[in-house]
Amino acid sequence: MDAPRFTLICCSVDPAAAEALRRNVAATIGEPFEFDVWDNRGRNVGLCDVYDRCAERSGGEYLCFVHEDVRFLTEGWGARLAAKLCEPDCGVIGFAGSVLKLRRTTAWLHGVGDMRANYVQYHGGGRHLHAKNPGGTDFSPVVTLDGMCLVVRRDVWAATPFDGRTFPGFHCYDLDFTTAVFAAGRRNYVCNTVLVEHFSAGAYSYGWLEALETYHRKWAGRLPLGVEPLDxxxxxxxxxxxxxxxxxxxxxxxxxxxxxxxxxxxxxxxxxxxxxxxxxxxxxxxxxxxxxxxxx
Structure with missing residues (x-):
């Protein structure tokens, strides 16, 4: 058996959903991979700790941190992402992100034309395509990314692991991780050549808001950040x-x-x-x- 090129890491509370994701990846990735499922039922370990622990024991050159309610719709997506990930300055690749992060407390999306995206979202009983690629490029540069699926080289993750001490739960791990990678001088991207679908719309609670405020306190000295200069x-x-x-x-x-x-x-x-x-x-x-x- 070939050594895995990709390690897919999934924090799961639904074994059936995780297995459906594994079968989907096997049918679409087109590259050797391993699938590491962390069974979090009854354990409630925060996502940062789950992802870092699984990444440490993984064997793949590329790490894919993915929610169990994601499905890949494009065949051969592994090679497409690997071709970009191997660029020395490449940071994290995902499927929804923003070209800026302001100093004021906001979510990852600011509603000012900053969204870049290529995914299908299920919400309100409907299936909605979010395709935001004004530059018409294969990969759109962004500052931050949504955590439904984050793909990164092992060495980039090792230099900037998730921050479980500051974010011990399930919110803002993605915002913080991708901000850290961008602030370290890497380029994050939304991939426009691979389409995924996401079956949940996220959880917005006072716990999420508290984590968001924690994020802004942590990064107050570095924000705002933008793909382009901000006057x-x-x-x-x-x-x-x-x-x-x-x-x-x-x-x-x-x-x-x-x-x-x-x-x-x-x-x-x-x-x-x-x-x-x-x-x-x-x-x-x-x-x-x-x-x-x-x-x-």
């Missing part, structure tokens, strides 16, 4: 627009404790002439009503 005037505009997007996200995810109405009022007072200011109260009301109906 002061552009940063001010991006901050304003990203704040409105984040407030809308908090409302959408029913995190009203972090987004009381007075916070929206402060935004309106700061930017009274902006359309986003006057849209926010309606978003707040819309999601409040939905929340009351759902739990009524």
């Amino acid at each position: 002061g005037a552009r940063l001010a505009d991006l901050d304003r627009r990203a704040e409105a997007y984040f407030l809308k996200l908090l409302c959408q995810k029913r995190l009203f404790g972090a987004c009381p109405f007075r916070r929206i009022v402060r935004y309106i007072r700061a930017y009274p002439g902006r359309a986003a200011s006057w849209a926010l109260p309606f978003k707040y009301l819309k999601y409040h009503v939905k929340s009351l109906v759902r739990h009524g």
Whole structure:
């Protein structure tokens, strides 16, 4: 048997889902691989620790940290990723990311045209293709990546492992890891030649918000970061627009404790002439009503 070129690492709470992923990889990767499943049922070990422990014992040249609810739709994807990963300055490759990370507390996506993506997402009972590649390139440079699937050379991971001490749970491990790799001088990418599908829309909770605030405290001295240089005037505009997007996200995810109405009022007072200011109260009301109906 050939030595594995790829090690796929999956933290699992559903053996059937993990096995479905293994069969999918075997049918599509086109390269020698090993599949390391960490059974996390009843153990609740944080993702950073799971990924680092499995990476340490792995044999592959390339490490693929992947959720068990991901499926690869493109045959021969292993060779396509390996051709990019072998470039000396290549960092992490994924399928959804952002070209910037602002200093203010925001999620990985800022809602300012910063998204780069190539994946199918299942949510709201539908199947939605997210294809954001304005440059028309095979690989879009980004700063951060979503953790549904992260592929990296072993030496890049070894130089910048996951930070389980700061992020002991299941949130912001991806944001932190890809920021660290980018800040170390590597280039992260969204792959536009391989399509994957993701069956869950993520978990947004106060625990996620707390981890996000921890991330911003950790990286406060290095942010903002961008694929392209960011001047002061552009940063001010991006901050304003990203704040409105984040407030809308908090409302959408029913995190009203972090987004009381007075916070929206402060935004309106700061930017009274902006359309986003006057849209926010309606978003707040819309999601409040939905929340009351759902739990009524």
